[in-house]
Amino acid sequence: MPAGTVSPIDPCLDQLARWTTTVADDAHLPALLTALEALPDPRDRRGRRYRLPSLIAVALCAVATGARSFYAIADWVTGVPQEVLARCGIRFRIPSEATIRQVLGRIDGDTLDRVLSAHLAACTDATGRVAVAVDGKTIRGARIGTTVAPHLVSAVTHAEGVVLGQCRTADKSNEIPAVRRLVRGLDLAGAVVTVDAMHTQKTTARCLREQCRAEYVMVVKANQPGLLARVQSQPWEQVPVVWSDPLERGHGREEQRSYKIVTVARGLRFPYAQQAIEVTRLRRVIGTEEWSIEVVYAICSLPCEQAPPRLLASWIRGHWAIENKVHYVRDVTFDEDRSTVRAGHGPQVMATLRNVVIGLHRRAGQSNIAQACRRLAANPHHAVDLVLRA
Incomplete structure (x- = not known):
């Protein structure tokens, strides 16, 4: 050339x-x-x-x-x-x-998920006590014939709505063992983990406190009848309301929550429980005069000095971040439930x-x-x- x-x-x-x-x-x-x-x-x-x-x-x-x-x-x-x-x-x-x-x-x-979550966590500078919501979601669009659709459990931060980890439940099992497997694989030391009533289990509480070195806020419902009875037997009539959320308007209704809290270091026979919370929800459809009342109970592993009423209320309400900030976005923005994958x-x-x-x-x-x-x-x-x- x-x-x-x-x-x-x-x-x-x-x-x-x-x-x-x-x-x-x-x-x-x-x-x-x-x-x-x-x-x-x-x-x-x-x-x-x-x-x-x-x-x-x-x-x-x-x-x-x-x-x-x-x-x-x-x-x-x-x-x-x-x-x-x-x-x-x-x-x-x-x-x-x-x-x-x-x-x-x-x-x-x-x-x-473990690899990507660990990489993102390494790039995050978290300060203060982190609140993490744990819940599950079924990918309905992935069902084939009689095959069970995949069900995934996730851990999501309340404040940012960032997924810290996710794992799949066994096809012939449920969320309970999957949640324990998920939290054991995450660095939750010092965090507060919020769960719904399904996961209000003694083994899960011990797993969070002893293996993960985390605290918990758990909702108590009829799936734990003995625990629910012991919580309801607290002298709630004598306990004053210690916190009330501001009145909220949205989705065609008004809602307000008030909180009563008692210290229960002994008597609940539930691992590490130190506070019991009674949440009263007042709801009214806008344009009507009738208010509905719903009472929900929860327990927390932290003492009142470390979990004052305002903070407890924010954790209980913040649990829905996993639905609003992650599951809803995956369903609506990414149309996950109709995915053909x-x-x-x-x-x-x-x-x-x-x-x-x-x-x-x-x-x-x-x-x-x-x-x-x-x-x-x-x-x-x-x-x-x-x-x-x-």
């Missing part, structure tokens, strides 16, 4: 060098890739064209823009500039929908990806997740920034 003549492949090599430099200069990408390297690759070593961390990274970016299925993830990958894929570690071929579906459908969902571990993997991007959006200061997804869909570079700089 004559001197000074430029090879026709030189521009391609030059462009590739620029993409490689972009990846090398991104300080956040190595942390994500390093974390995802701990995830076992379900594929055979022969014929791998893409690194597993890169495929998960582009899937997270696509879901952060509102992608609801493997097809939508593949469409996003096909439509974005090559520079965006290069930042995720994909520099040559564009992965097909079949590749994305087969790989994500074979990853173990519990392991993926059903095979293998696909439903749980997609739920984990949704949990992660919801948490990333909230940490970025976004309260309207649907709006945040639309904004990122208009600029894929911002989607990569959100995921890689977590």
